[in-house]
Amino acid sequence: MTVQKTQDMFSLMSRLIKAEWLKTEHPRRLLLFMILPAVVTALIGWLAGHHKDIFLDITAWQEVWQTILFFWSSFAFSFFIVILAAKFNGIEHSNQSWRLMLTLPLRPCHLFFAKLSIEWGLLLFSNIMMVLVYSSAFLIGSHTDMAGNSLDLSLVNSFLLLPFVMLPVLFIQHSLSWFFSNTRFPVIFGTICTLMSVPVSEFFDAKGWLFYPWAYGTRFVNDRLNISIGQKITVIPISQSEFFIFAVVLFAVASFLVTAYLKRKDIH
Amino acid sequence: MPAAIQLTRVSKNFGTRPVLKNIDLTVPKGSLFAFLGNNGQGKSTTIRIITGLYRITSGKVIVLGQDMQSQPIPALERMGCLVDSPSLYNHMTAREFLKIGCVIKNIPYQEIDRVLEIVNLHTEPRLKIALYSLGMRQRLALAHALLGNPELLILDEPTNGLDPEGIKEIRELLISLPEKTGCTIFFSSHQLEEVEKTASHLALLDQGKILFQGQLEEIRAAGRSALLLDVLDVEKAFNFLLEAKYEVSRYGEHQLLVEKITRKEASALYRQLMAADIEFYQAVLEKPSLEQWFSQQMAISRNKA
Incomplete structure (x- = not known):
């Protein structure tokens, strides 16, 4: 019985995710948008290597990648979350199609998590593209004369886990975009919070920034990055694995609460 | 079913x-x-x-x-x-x-x-x-x-x-x-x-x-014909009909609606009204369309309220 229910649930969720993709206006353009950071990063890396000959200078090479990864994990990734959450929920708000969707054989929480899943899937895709570009760059670099230039697997690992650590931010942005019919509010809110992520993570140098999920990307990837290039880190209150578990548990608790709330809420 | x-x-x-x-x-x-x-x-x-x-x-x-x-x-x-x-x-x-x-x-x-x-x-x-x-x-x-x-x-x-x-x-x-x-x-x-x-x-x-x-x-099928009476003194007529045990409700400013009434009963009612010296200009007995039935039901509901 439970196995059957689980299968039914997976079947429903996969159909809902497919439906969300079918609903997307210009899906190919969206995919191109999602690989844009990786393309831009590859171009920057190529231009930097080609013009400055930094393959011979390990410090310059690392600086280029530190800047790119910092920008990606602290700003661009969060900003992509804001855009995707607003896009996938905005389609229902702008067409006033909530009732149309929710009189189909599904519950509000199914639609909530289907939208969240597709947003997360696209973020994961974009992040994997970035990881591939980063890894490729170092693999290419390792064939040059640049001594000591090797791929830091722990950094790649941190990089890969970024979409998991940023789940709380995705959850907040997704919920705001779901509940507010005017998507401008969550977009402005998310953009401001994203821009504040670095100052907040620097200002609360103890555990205070744990209450500010937009700082998670900065702390999770960049602290690892700084360790990788030998800089002294003063702001790590918990280990990376604890941090990862903390973010995922935070997301799970919030999901449980919103599911309970949606079960009781009228759909106006 | x-x-x-x-x-x-x-x-x-x-x-x-x-x-x-x-x-x-x-x-x-x-x-x-x-x-x-x-x-x-x-x-x-x-x-x-x-x-x-x-x-x-x-x-x-x-x-x-x-x-x-x-x-x-x-x-x-x-x-x-x-x-x-x-x-x-x-x-x-x-x-x-x-x-x-x-x-x-x-x-x-x-x-x-x-x-x-x-x-x-x-x-x-x-x-x-x-x-x-x-x-x-x-x-x-x-x-x-x-x-x-x-x-x-x-x-x-x-x-x-x-x-x-x-x-x-x-x-x-x-x-x-x-x-x-x-x-x-x-x-x-x-x-x-x-x-x-x-x-x-x-x-x-x-x-x-x-x-x-x-x-x-x-x-x-209920034959719920209704008699629409256009009367001069609505209050007097309303009270009279109530006492006479008719199902009556106010319907507009000068009109009363007597419900569930047959042609024979309507004829008797005319005589009673005249005997009681209640003047009426017009009396229409009709089998209501759904629209009229709807309006009647609404009027009855409002009167009860």
Whole structure:
């Protein structure tokens, strides 16, 4: 019985995710948008290597990648979350199609998590593209004369886990975009919070920034990055694995609460 | 006849404001059930409760044998709904839009041709929904509701925005569907003339209460003729008729409506009025149309209130 229910649930969720993709206006353009950071990063890396000959200078090479990864994990990734959450929920708000969707054989929480899943899937895709570009760059670099230039697997690992650590931010942005019919509010809110992520993570140098999920990307990837290039880190209150578990548990608790709330809420 | 929809003592409050007050409603399977009521009386709220969009404050809602508050999905799988004005995805074509319904309901895409044929929607394939007229949108929303051959159709104002030709087509479609597919149709409408031509059953909702539910035939067969009296002294006439045990209600400024009266009783009443020195200018005995019946019911309800 439970196995059957689980299968039914997976079947429903996969159909809902497919439906969300079918609903997307210009899906190919969206995919191109999602690989844009990786393309831009590859171009920057190529231009930097080609013009400055930094393959011979390990410090310059690392600086280029530190800047790119910092920008990606602290700003661009969060900003992509804001855009995707607003896009996938905005389609229902702008067409006033909530009732149309929710009189189909599904519950509000199914639609909530289907939208969240597709947003997360696209973020994961974009992040994997970035990881591939980063890894490729170092693999290419390792064939040059640049001594000591090797791929830091722990950094790649941190990089890969970024979409998991940023789940709380995705959850907040997704919920705001779901509940507010005017998507401008969550977009402005998310953009401001994203821009504040670095100052907040620097200002609360103890555990205070744990209450500010937009700082998670900065702390999770960049602290690892700084360790990788030998800089002294003063702001790590918990280990990376604890941090990862903390973010995922935070997301799970919030999901449980919103599911309970949606079960009781009228759909106006 | 088993019930497709069964509401038992259903109440719904928005905050402290009661919108539905202990309503009981039974929609028989295979019926074409019209749900009538003025705006703001709880019609849409009832429809949203039946479709699982609203939680109830108390009572029980059983649709196709399923409790809509605890297990709505099995019922929704066998239902098609058109709730409110058609909200569609404007950037899509009709087929792209219907594909979404097919994917979620887990039915093959071939179903799209069938439902488009039923609602008679033949458009240029690449035409976006944003460019559709209101009538076309209404048909497309109806086609969406018909996906998967549902056992129960819930339609909120299905003829809204349609031209006379479109209204006729939808009416014919609604009449033919229960016969063709055995489905039950529960629809709300303000167009009483259309309801009279279409429905087999109806319910009337006013101020959150069901005033009447039953077969349309009952209203016709009951011979509920009414005598509309245009009197000079409304107060005097009203009190007189009440004392004489007639079912009387005020109907306009100078008019009284005496209900459930036969021709013979009307004749006797004229004599009584003249004997009591109550002047009247006009007395019309009529078998009410649905519209008149609706107005009478509303007047009675307001008088009781």
